[in-house]
Amino acid sequence: NAMNTENPLLATGELPAFSAITPDHVNPAIDDVLAGFRKEVDRLTADPAARDFATLLAPLERWEERLGRTFAPVSHLHGVKDSPELREAYSEALEKLTEHGTELGQNRALYEAVKAVREAPGFAAMDLARRTVVEDSLRGFRLSGVALEEPARRRRHPGLLQLAVIHQVEHDGMAELLHALCIEHAHRFLQQHPPRLAGPRDDPGNDQLLGQLR
Numbered sequence: 001n002a003m004n005t006e007n008p009l010l011a012t013g014e015l016p017a018f019s020a021i022t023p024d025h026v027n028p029a030i031d032d033v034l035a036g037f038r039k040e041v042d043r044l045t046a047d048p049a050a051r052d053f054a055t056l057l058a059p060l061e062r063w064e065e066r067l068g069r070t071f072a073p074v075s076h077l078h079g080v081k082d083s084p085e086l087r088e089a090y091s092e093a094l095e096k097l098t099e100h101g102t103e104l105g106q107n108r109a110l111y112e113a114v115k116a117v118r119e120a121p122g123f124a125a126m127d128l129a130r131r132t133v134v135e136d137s138l139r140g141f142r143l144s145g146v147a148l149e150e151p152a153r154r155r156r157h158p159g160l161l162q163l164a165v166i167h168q169v170e171h172d173g174m175a176e177l178l179h180a181l182c183i184e185h186a187h188r189f190l191q192q193h194p195p196r197l198a199g200p201r202d203d204p205g206n207d208q209l210l211g212q213l214r
Helices: 002-006 023-046 053-080 084-105 108-119 121-125 128-144 154-171 175-192 204-213
Strands: none
Touching: 023 053, 023 084, 023 108, 053 084, 053 108, 053 128, 084 128, 108 121, 108 128
């Protein structure tokens, strides 16, 4: 593949060539990996034989690893050697990754395929690590709303996009805004669920914690 040899983000070496990475490399690399990932998901969900860990979960894990390996150098450079061009490329790539995560999480065919692995007789014989991967995958699907019907499933999208926005805000040096949002949500939670802190009632640490969240 010519793009693999020209784009350092798609190289298969142990360490990324950070000095060779430019903002122009970011989104072509992300697009290339996401296209391959989607093609693999379509292949796996269409293949009724791909309903065990080796034929379903293992290929998905390899693509997750490849996607992470492609984006990790971009995230690192965004944090240590940022520029307006890189920031723009990073933001565009982050939006694509967020949409990809939403798309995967609400892929009902993929959910049914993973659920079939969980319900297969061979599940109990898997080692703990593999059983945990399956269970965590199903939990992620349920949290993404895959079991919901429309339009309830669509209402899950804004929440996932907000997570990406918060992540980007933090990296752009606006952690104080993130902190304020956390305090606001904690305050609302405390109003609905008065805290019952363990330990003596006169513990000054408890008073200090409650003071910060009020």
